Amino acid sequence: MPIYEQTYRRHEARGPLRRVRFWPITREALRLILARRAFLILLMFSWLPFVIRVIQIYVITRFPEVSRILPVDGRLFGDFLGWQALFAMFITIFAGAGLVAGDLRTGAILVYLSRPLTRRDYVLGKLAVLLLLNLFITLVPGLVLYLLALGLAPDQFWKWSLAWIGPAVVVDSLVISAVISVIALAISSLSRSARVAGIGFFGLLMGLEITRKTLYAIYGRPETALVSPLGALYSVGVALFDLADRALTLPWLYAAAVIALLSAACLLILRSRVRAVEIVQ
Amino acid sequence: MDGMAETPLVEFRDLAVSYGPIEALAGVSGAFLPGPTGLLGPNGAGKTTLLKTLLGFLDPDRGMINAFGLDPTKEPLGVRRRIGYMPEVDCHLPGMTAAAFVAFAGELSGMPRDEAISRAHEVLYYVGLGEARYRTVDTYSTGMKQRVKLAQALVHDPDLLLLDEPTNGLDPAGRDEMLALIRDVSERRQMSLILCSHLLRDVEQVCENVIVFNQGRVAASGRIADLTGPRRAVYDVRVKGDATAFLTDLKDHGCEWREGEDGYRVTMSDGAGPELIFRTAREAGVQVRFLRPGAETLEDVFLRALGHEAES
Numbered sequence: 001m002p003i004y005e006q007t008y009r010r011h012e013a014r015g016p017l018r019r020v021r022f023w024p025i026t027r028e029a030l031r032l033i034l035a036r037r038a039f040l041i042l043l044m045f046s047w048l049p050f051v052i053r054v055i056q057i058y059v060i061t062r063f064p065e066v067s068r069i070l071p072v073d074g075r076l077f078g079d080f081l082g083w084q085a086l087f088a089m090f091i092t093i094f095a096g097a098g099l100v101a102g103d104l105r106t107g108a109i110l111v112y113l114s115r116p117l118t119r120r121d122y123v124l125g126k127l128a129v130l131l132l133l134n135l136f137i138t139l140v141p142g143l144v145l146y147l148l149a150l151g152l153a154p155d156q157f158w159k160w161s162l163a164w165i166g167p168a169v170v171v172d173s174l175v176i177s178a179v180i181s182v183i184a185l186a187i188s189s190l191s192r193s194a195r196v197a198g199i200g201f202f203g204l205l206m207g208l209e210i211t212r213k214t215l216y217a218i219y220g221r222p223e224t225a226l227v228s229p230l231g232a233l234y235s236v237g238v239a240l241f242d243l244a245d246r247a248l249t250l251p252w253l254y255a256a257a258v259i260a261l262l263s264a265a266c267l268l269i270l271r272s273r274v275r276a277v278e279i280v281q
Numbered sequence: 282m283d284g285m286a287e288t289p290l291v292e293f294r295d296l297a298v299s300y301g302p303i304e305a306l307a308g309v310s311g312a313f314l315p316g317p318t319g320l321l322g323p324n325g326a327g328k329t330t331l332l333k334t335l336l337g338f339l340d341p342d343r344g345m346i347n348a349f350g351l352d353p354t355k356e357p358l359g360v361r362r363r364i365g366y367m368p369e370v371d372c373h374l375p376g377m378t379a380a381a382f383v384a385f386a387g388e389l390s391g392m393p394r395d396e397a398i399s400r401a402h403e404v405l406y407y408v409g410l411g412e413a414r415y416r417t418v419d420t421y422s423t424g425m426k427q428r429v430k431l432a433q434a435l436v437h438d439p440d441l442l443l444l445d446e447p448t449n450g451l452d453p454a455g456r457d458e459m460l461a462l463i464r465d466v467s468e469r470r471q472m473s474l475i476l477c478s479h480l481l482r483d484v485e486q487v488c489e490n491v492i493v494f495n496q497g498r499v500a501a502s503g504r505i506a507d508l509t510g511p512r513r514a515v516y517d518v519r520v521k522g523d524a525t526a527f528l529t530d531l532k533d534h535g536c537e538w539r540e541g542e543d544g545y546r547v548t549m550s551d552g553a554g555p556e557l558i559f560r561t562a563r564e565a566g567v568q569v570r571f572l573r574p575g576a577e578t579l580e581d582v583f584l585r586a587l588g589h590e591a592e593s
Contacts, residue, residue, distance in 0.1 A: 018391065021391075024385060024388040024389055024394075025389070028374075028377075028381075028385050032374075032376050032377065035376075098375075102374075102375055103374075106371065106372060106373055106374065106375055107368065107370040107371050107372035107373075108372050108373060108374050109372075110366070110368045110370065110372050111372050111373075111374070111386060111389070111433060112389060113338065114336055114361060114364070114366035114368070115361055115362075115386070115389040115390050115391075116358040116359075116361045116362040116389075116390060116391055117358070117361075117389060118357075118358070275338070276333065276336070276338040277333055277338045277339055
């Protein structure tokens with residue numbers, strides 16, 4: 001039977017548009033990413049520090065003298081989230097490098113933007129993918145760890161003076177996840193190759209961090225953290241969890257300004273790159 | 282057609298669009314009526330720019346464009362909701378099966394998930410990919426990718442289908458099948474469409490109306506039948522001897538000619554027949570070695586329109 005003899009019926013129903021129009025983008029991207037076994041292994045591996053911290057809290061409750069070596073206050077959570085930021089970086093390379101680059105390479109960007117979606121919907125949909133994955137390895141284990149700490153070591157944690165830990169975990173997780181996600185997405189939009197975008201993202205973060213450490217070694221000044229996004233994130237963590245001597249780290253307000261400027265720059269890159277029409281001058 | 286049916290779906294007036302210093306559309310005006318309309322022109326003529334402006338991707342420098350009574354620059358979502366767009370370039374999501382891809386496209390157009398999935402299967406059967414719908418699109422041949430592009434444009438049952446070079450990269454059999462499918466969408470399913478192509482034969486097979494673009498301007502527009510008819514007599518002619526005087530004389534008699542594959546294709550002046558060719562050849566001192574009547578194709582009309590455009 002010729003193909004044009006086959007059935008086609010008109011589709012009459014046309015309801016109102018969804019309020020959250022970006023959700024199908026996020027859902028489908030997550031489905032494709034989570035179908036990769038290597039990624040699932042990486043995701044599970046990124047919960048390893050959580051297990052170690054649970055053991056740490058358990059050991060402290062059994063052997064209180066250990067708490068002299070290992071911190072049992074907010075620093076425990078700050079250190080934990082510091083490690084999770086590294087995992088977030090690797091998760092983001094794996095999941096985020098091709099998020100926009102792949103669409104630019106295959107022309108799928110037109111499939112999205114020729115629909116009743118705005119460019120903002122597209123960016124939000126892609127950003128939500130990375131945010132959800134990063135929050136899954138920062139916020140979720142962070143809060144679970146806090147609840148476990150309250151349950152396992154109420155003597156250390158069930159007090160008003162440490163009630164700020166919960167909100168601090170939320171804020172630090174959100175900041176880490178949002179900054180890493182938006183940087184990755186911006187870099188992904190600058191290339192048509194996921195591999196190039198992944199290398200670019202890793203190279204940028206690591207390169208700037210090495211620069212920061214080198215400058216710090218030479219000048220010994222906390223302002224060197226201004227050059228590195230990871231340094232700025234660390235400074236925020238220090239302020240939230242009292243991780244180190246604050247005099248030796250960048251004031252959190254400066255760190256927040258660096259993060260805000262960087263995020264704004266990334267959003268501007270996305271605004272110029274996520275287009276249905278590529279204008280070559 | 283009654284008066285209601287002739288209300289244009291899309292209208293544009295004095296529409297100018299630039300890419301930086303390059304003016305892609307230089308104040309064009311026209312309208313797309315319900316039914317199939319061809320958008321013809323060589324590469325770089327401004328066809329795709331018009332489609333992209335219609336979709337709200339580009340902001341005009343001046344002029345107006347209106348689709349279904351909506352301004353795409355102000356209400357792009359309302360316009361895109363009623364349009365199905367099949368881009369010229371390859372487009373698919375890596376790792377996705379055709380069924381998932383088309384259902385996803387339906388969801389992006391605002392369809393509920395369950396409805397989009399069921400509709401995706403129907404549409405994939407319709408375009409002839411029913412058996413291959415669970416294969417990832419990455420593994421498809423060029424022809425299959427073109428069909429899946431058509432399926433994603435059809436899934437939400439748009440009021441207007443924009444087809445940008447839909448037969449690109451297809452072999453002759455694949456091209457015929459694709460055109461048959463497009464004709465079916467238009468004729469039997471009563472869907473309006475704009476077929477953007479530089480292949481005149483494709484447009485001629487599917488469309489009633491045509492707008493010819495050249496260098497960012499409308500070179501000709503109207504019903505193909507009106508533009509081409511009454512078609513003038515056309516002859517393929519081969520002569521022996523110096524053809525310069527012969528061709529000049531033909532032009533003086535109101536005929537037009539262009540070089541063909543083997544000789545000349547002569548479009549006669551109104552009412553003139555082959556005797557004019559023989560007479561002119563005799564006067565110019567050349568021998569007519571071959572004369573075959575032909576029909577004026579859309580290609581002839583197109584080239585004539587572009588020629589007049591260039592002259593003006």
